[in-house]
Amino acid sequence: MLRIQRSRLAIGSALAALSMLFAGTGAVKAGAAQAVTISPVPGTSRATAVPSCKLIVNFQRHNFPKSVKIKNKWLPLVPGTQFILDGKANWGSGLRPHRVIFIITDLTKIINGVRTVLIWERDFNAGQLVESELAFHAQDNKKNVWLFGEYPESYENGKFTGAPDTWIAGTAKSKAGIIMRAKPRVGTPSYLQGLAPAIGFVDCAKVIKTGQKVCTPHRCYRNALVTDEWNPLVPEDGHQQKYYVRGIGNVRAGFVGGPEHEVLTLTKTTRLCPKAVAEVREEALKLDRRAYRVSKDLYRHTRPAQHTLRARTCR
Numbered sequence: 001m002l003r004i005q006r007s008r009l010a011i012g013s014a015l016a017a018l019s020m021l022f023a024g025t026g027a028v029k030a031g032a033a034q035a036v037t038i039s040p041v042p043g044t045s046r047a048t049a050v051p052s053c054k055l056i057v058n059f060q061r062h063n064f065p066k067s068v069k070i071k072n073k074w075l076p077l078v079p080g081t082q083f084i085l086d087g088k089a090n091w092g093s094g095l096r097p098h099r100v101i102f103i104i105t106d107l108t109k110i111i112n113g114v115r116t117v118l119i120w121e122r123d124f125n126a127g128q129l130v131e132s133e134l135a136f137h138a139q140d141n142k143k144n145v146w147l148f149g150e151y152p153e154s155y156e157n158g159k160f161t162g163a164p165d166t167w168i169a170g171t172a173k174s175k176a177g178i179i180m181r182a183k184p185r186v187g188t189p190s191y192l193q194g195l196a197p198a199i200g201f202v203d204c205a206k207v208i209k210t211g212q213k214v215c216t217p218h219r220c221y222r223n224a225l226v227t228d229e230w231n232p233l234v235p236e237d238g239h240q241q242k243y244y245v246r247g248i249g250n251v252r253a254g255f256v257g258g259p260e261h262e263v264l265t266l267t268k269t270t271r272l273c274p275k276a277v278a279e280v281r282e283e284a285l286k287l288d289r290r291a292y293r294v295s296k297d298l299y300r301h302t303r304p305a306q307h308t309l310r311a312r313t314c315r
Contacts, residue, residue, distance in 0.1 A: 053190040053204035053232070059169075059176055061113040063140045068108050068115050068309065070139040074225055074244045075180040077117055077137060077145070079106040080277050080311030082270045085253070089125065089262035096126040100264060105284045106277060106309040111148040111302055112170030114138050118305055120284045129155050134287050143182035147194050149174065151291045151299070166295040167196030168302060177203065180244070184225055186210055193229065205229045214243040214252050216266045221245045228256075273314040281307060 057063075070077035082103045089098040102121035109116055116136035123131040133152035139145050149168040154161045169176035177194040184207045193203035209226035225244040231237060238258025245251050254263040272280065288305040 053192045053202075053206075055175065055177060056181075056189065056191045057140070057142070057144060057178065059112075059146075063142075064114045064138055065141060066115065068117050068138060070117060070137060070145055072139060072143050072145045072180050072182065073246050074184060075145050075249050076247060077104045077119065077249075078312050079104050079117070079309045080272050080313050082268075082272055083249070083266060084268040084270075085250075085264040086267045087254075087262060087264035095261070097124075098262065098264065099124040099127075103272070103280050105280055106307060106311040107281060107284055107288075107305045108308045109136055109288070109302060109305040111136050111168060112176065114146075114148065114176075115308075116148050117309070118284055118288070120280060120287070128158065131155065132287065134284060134291070137179065144178050145180040146176050147179045148176045149194075151287065151295060153287065153290075153294070163291070163294045165199050165201070166291070166298055167194070167199060167201060168298045169194075171298050171301050172196070172198045174198070179205075181207070184210075184227070200233055202231055202233055203229060204232055208241070212243065214245070216251055218267075221248075221251065224251070271312060271314045274311075277311045277313055 082101065085100045087098050088095040090096075100121065100123055102119055105118045105120055107118040109118055116138040119135045119137060121131075121133045121135060122129060123133075131152050131154055133150055135150045136148040137145055138148060149166075151163055151166050153163045154165075167174045173195075174197070175192070175195040177192040179193055181188070181191070186207055186209065188207055190204050190206040193205050195202050206228050207225065208228045210223070212224040212226055213220060213222050214224040215221070223246070227242050227244070228239050229242065230239045236258065239256045241254055241256055242250050243252040248266075248269070251266040252264065255261060285305060291299045292304075
């Protein structure tokens, strides 16, 4: 959710670095944490300023329960819940209104042998849809929340332009990563949130603060958790810092450095009523079906999404 915007101009150099990353790597022992060390792009000194991040828990299918319930206290993903975040972003034409709406659906999808929850996220720039995305999350037995892939459709002037940033864990050397640790603490190592070499996507994160005060338009919270996220292959994009509140999740996100100067703040949380949940389900299923045509090389390795969860609806 609220993924870092990837600079398309930097994808070429990112792919060069990733090809070096995988060149000559040997087998990883089962159960061992995997390190992602970024090699320098030829002709640059980028590696001197870029730390590595690790997959702090080695991925094993059997570490995930058969039932899909995401109850991490910092990132509870309850089906039927809608979050709206508002702010402003500079995407090349000055600061303009930016809204992100993400909904936890009652759908699941098996990816790389793990049943995941579908989240439907839409990005609006100055009131116009620019991205509609399905993201796939699951919680392991220790309550770490993982990201297993994304299908982000891009739109320009209201027209669909493709989904070039699609990635699915277990295909094309892509790896799932941890979006939220079970026990996030300051001083712990940075960690991998997701890796997709084919599109130059590497997200790293680190817990940088706890016990912070953060305010939304409706109320202020104390004891917030702050994480720092970045793509080490594209340092010019800056870092994204996110504030999490227990029992709610992400309430604020803002960039440090980079060209966008974006700040998003949670403005509304809604528990959808049954009719709205059904409408969301149908829209998410449309995206899921379309992905088999648009991103068939990756998506064909997955089963269609299923309605297996019970949404916690309005009263």
